[in-house]
Amino acid sequence: MDVLELTAIGSGQQDLVGGKAAGLAGLIRLGERVPDGFCVTTEAYGAGEVPRAEVLAAYERLGGGPVAVRSSATAEDLPHASFAGQQDTYLDVTGGEALIEAIEACWASLHSERATAYREANGIPHDSVRMAVLVQRMVDADVAGVLFTADPLTGSRSASVVDAAPGLGTAVVDGATTVDHYVLDGTQDDGTQDEERGCLTPARLKELRAAGDRIKDLLGAEQDIEWAYDRDGTLWLLQARPITTLFPAPPPSDKPGPRLYVEFGHVQGMLQPATPMGMSTLKSMLAGMLAAFGLTVEIVDIGGRLYGDLTDALRDPSTRQRLVKLMAVDFGPRAQKAVEHLLEDPRFAPRKTPRTRNAAAMKAGPKAAAGILGALARPARARARVFGEIERLRRQPVADPATTAELLDLVERDAESSTLADAIIWPVVSGLAVSAALPPLLKGVASEDEIHTVLGGMPHNVTIEMDLALWEVARRAEPHREMLLGTPSSELAAAQLAGRLPDFGLHDFLQRYGTRSAAEVDVGVPRWAENPTPVFTMLANYLRVTDPEQAPDHRFERAADRAESMLTDLTLRARRKQALRGRLAGFFLRRSRELSGLREAGKFAGLYALRDRRRRLLLIGAELQAKGLLADAGDVMFLELPELRTAVETGTDLGDTIAARSATYERELRRRTVPVALLSDGTDVETLLPAPPSEGRTLTGTGAASGRVTGRARVVRDPSDASIEPGEILVAPTTDPGWTPLFLTAGGLVTETGAVMAHGPTVAREYGIPAVICVPDATSRIRSGQLITIDGATGTVTLDG
Template structure:
């Protein structure tokens, strides 16, 4: 049973024995880096309860006595996804046997401090899985000290290193009690100011890059320069706050990724089933536009790799317009700006690949033009197909793999719905350029409000009718938390509120519903009860959802007529085209919610 180990004798893999900080220091020593001499009071000693005083003082004597740093080294510390930075105690400049033993005990006790306990709970780490070791190292008489991040922790930029430094031992930099000198380093020669010279900044950057490459991850490094100008490394741990990089591409050069999930209200990472199905659906829809844009999982979120489309002479300008359809003017402006970036210059080889991708173009054109020509027929096809899918019997597959196959197969059957929906998006996106100088953004937005043929608006109005019928139970629905109402409803413990028919129709829906792996309202109706409570708080008849919808629809129709007339007067030919797209936007854009 080992209770005290010299740092040079530690196996970096024995985090269970020496904790995260000591394991990290042992790894630095193994790489040949300059680390202050010291020893570790292991977790075995912590499990035995008492501090092994004789062994600790013998190790302290081998260091030659004098001032030392006493630092916590918990087993749940300096993990790739949880740093525990500042959560447990450190004592600097400790001298003498009595003060050393007191500091070791205080470090061990800090494992159970309120802040460390709360951090473990937030990180999902069981308290029983955490044990404490203690590192004791010779103090560095620091002229200047601080922290080095091998990637910019604020922007996530991997090509930058960030240094914060201050004169003295560096504790004020780590705990944030002083205004440190701040440096952002990139490939340009560093400019010295404050407490660090250009030579020391260059040395720090080089050291960080060396450690990052050797340890296989971006690093958060504590360091100090002593009075002789020697650089000492006091700690290195992975940076835990960086958003993950995409998997390495098989193609060389810089890649351009656009996140898709937020467009559909996916504010959290996708579930595994949602990720699997959405990859297939989005890849198919992008291919229909002639885009070869692989859909990839980065940090549990959906990204499209638009690099090949950006480098395709036939697609790059078209891509700018497509961004406006769903991503809005900011994303459109960014992509347009990137057209001038030499890293995304058009390639002739990409043109041949793009021509193959555009093979789906005629089908897309036929679907969109057909819907624009006959919007009523297009709407009928959409809702007939939805009803057919709704009524089609589904047999529960016996295995998860077969369920995934079924969902993937069904996701390929949405083609009859896609083109009428896309035609509405195209008509809406066409309004801003067609009405430039004629209508404001607010006027165009008015035309697109109170939209007919919108299943979500129809659902909201249906829930309003449920709320009106449930008025006798108003106090129950307002005063009871939604999750309690949901549990009572599923258990059959609520009075008849008329909610069953609503859930029969709309229970397949949910927030972020495009992710098929999230719970549906039929499984967890708490959000429905929250919405009901909100409706029941409406006391002004003029604010009733049905009246607000009808007012918005009336304003939209009036604005449509006004803009159509205004556009014809300003530009007769273009004005007639604008009037056509204004009307088609009203007739088709609501299908998006299908």
């Protein structure tokens, strides 16, 4: 079938007619007004020659005259990739010969440089794409443009956006002219009141918004719609495709809106999505952790990321100001600015609400007080209890039940009891509390940069100990330097797992730290013990360190010496201000050095439970694979526990569910930015803030580790295969403990998100390397090899070359 009328295209024929033609045919079936036309199908493209007779006959049936000839590739107008402007369109094509040439040109555009690059960026195999061509009667346009049923800049689903210009719509979509821009949000001044405003009347704006709402509801997704009004005032729809750039909206809530959702993952240095099984585990873990503090926060999954509903705290007169301080300490400056902005939003004005007694909070209160005060009074004893509990968890013998059903029972029970022992929780909280107390206690005495210096070279940090242990492995591996630097990391990993490598200490390292990985809080992610490829990549980085002064252990010692010196200096300064204040400052400064390093201990301890849960889930997955219910044991990570129960008990094949979720997960892995704060209508709160002033070649963020350094940038988005030369400045979206071994060779750190007390800045301070966090678009504005200067005191990154 080489040529098919638009009205003859049925549902499910996208492989034959491509995305654009399939979308327009769908609109016709829904009763919408679409210009007549026909499609030269992918079967004709596969034959390699335009079916001349059939095309000319269809053109004659269309009445001849000017037509639009547009690409309609199979990978086009997809839910996750629009391909807008990537392949060619030809307008006002008149005559049979010109039509044949335009079709051939559309075919050729499938292999243009821009279309090829777009497919690669979206993970679409080149050999999977075929081209159909859409031919439609031209609309004699009086005015034309684009309608977005949601605001593509803010993400708001409460507003529609229209760009319009007189004549053909190409001027709008090509950006070739100044357009009239309308935001239709339902308010009285949403562009429909002023008869003189722009090229669209209020009546036409109203008609466009109604059409958009109708099509969105019919197709089940927000739409990017091209339209035109002809000289008679009739509205024609020229294209409708999903808006692919929107971050997913929060799930519907039965609570009064609007709601505020703050993202939790970036605090842990995790911007990538969690697998469905990982998400269910994370929810239970976070709920258990919050319950230990007597807190109840609704946790929701948005785009595979963890968000907490903080609306009630924002509206509560007694907690709203404290929430801003909480954002600064625990969520970072980006979240803090977003919440501060909403304090002035009348929709989040303070409301008096009936107070209920929180039994969990009342129960947790005395326990928390006793645990925190005990750690402050006897920090060495508190540390001993923490590390004793971690060692107990590491050595604890674990047995797996014999049957799949028993394994699943155990996994479900563990999911309901994801809490850490008090022996770990309260010393960790104590360390966080004393660090948070330093800025107000030392106000007027010490700068933030000086306080950061005190928090450098911090002892008792399990992540730092891990990094230094890997450095020791690298030193022992020096005799095998040539092999380790000349063999791909993946091959070395396979040899290690097969027992074919010489023993230079890596086996013992993986025994202790093999539960770790990047994005390690997701049970769906392989651990280093399963795939040590990233560890070999990091070892190669360490082996490139030849300057003794750059040795990580020496850098850590220097940072610790500077911290101790600054602690003494700040204590004396505070005493000169006021004796009592000086004693308090000295006490808290000393306790910060004795307890703050424990902040990594809680997460590290929790990894043992995740290790066991992952192993058991994979055992269940292997059994289902043996029964033909899963293609791979790891597919179990794309199910949720109730679904897994159904598969185990009834033998239900969930292959379609797994395939759909796996595709969504892969798509979200490619997402470069994740909103730190969302409203319930999908609005990214940061887009509502005033744009920061541009200062030429200086990028502004937040200083998180003191110092100033100039070096070549190394932009890294995935730590598993990252090579960093000694002294290069690591530029990353974010970092978690799985990234931190890279810091041992880095000269500095720049991230796009994070918090001062998050993993990345904390570890940067330990090694005495400067860090600037929350630099917008750092990974796209800075290129690898570029000379940059970062200043942890001013929070700036200067592009030097």
